[in-house]
Amino acid sequence: MDFLEIQFALRGKTLPADHGYALYSAVKKSLQAVEDASMPKDLPDDLHLCTISGIPDHAGMIYLNQSSSLRLRCPADQVQTWYRFLQNQVLDIRGHLIRLIQPRITLPEASDTLKSRLVTFKLKEIDHAEVPRYFLQSCQNGLDRLGLKGQVFIPSDPDGDLARRTLQIKDKKVLGFSVVVEGLSNEDSLILQWHGLGGRKHFGCGWFYPLKEDAYAA
Template structure:
């Protein structure tokens, strides 16, 4: 039996650009409140005074384990996340700022009343996964799911991201120094490698410095 098999040359030759990278720090921190977005943002800005002014900079909120040994991650904003040694603090940064950020190694940040000591950093390129999601994309308080989804579609189109599937999910409320922020989760699928990288570089909506609109791979969907 003879078989002719040709892979998509464009996909095969794609090289992930390193204009934006994730920098993941080992960390020791006993616990954080579920709603730590503002506190973590303030601590990072204190340690890295340039962070707030860098447009492409963002951070990943810390989520801990979703479940394990019968334990489920709490959802109430005042509850605590108890963190393991495997937990990372991850910043998403333009390449030009990465080395400056790595100076955080060995420093202890004070986040919502808890000490967070940062260890060795690891640089990670952005993912080419075909399905990405953000746990928290900022939503207008007056928006229902349909209006949020439609606005998200328009924002994705505006930054040139092509996709075939999009879903919104859980709503959360955060307290910040700028007032209450409502977010919804957003799942985007059937992305090309280029569009996956673009979505991670650009994000959706405001608040990247507090971890909003930052996309990561959705692990339950097979990678292209």
């Protein structure tokens, strides 16, 4: 588990608030336009994208600011490939243009408490009253499969409701929740940041970060 994070500053003004799938699609389109046969035509499984933070207008848009960045995690031996490919790329995200500039490489930081803005699972249970229980059990099962020890819970939004989230994928809305995991050892914290929980990691889901970053998270 030798991975690094690349962070790109952005030039741009606005993005759709729900842009995880559109961001993935824009990066994939850029890959498919490259003639270099050594480059993949889709994002590999071991490359994880984070959605971009901004100031919400509460009408489905965010305004980019100095804290806004595109973040990705990949194996250390792939860093130069993605650093060079994405630097100065212009991505069209549902009609909103952003340029990726000033990349920097960072080491993951261990923390006993991690948070993810959105985690999703394919839940068979459709009784909405029972969804949080099944969802938390799926999170716990995910931790168990990774051999991690930690306490998982769904936090509340500022209005006191459970932090329920949705992800738009084409014409489908996927239900998920924000997740916090406490009581992690340093090693377990890094493992969770690499593997995440749930699916759809190319769309920004299951991306965990230290809780102190919460003010800057998407």
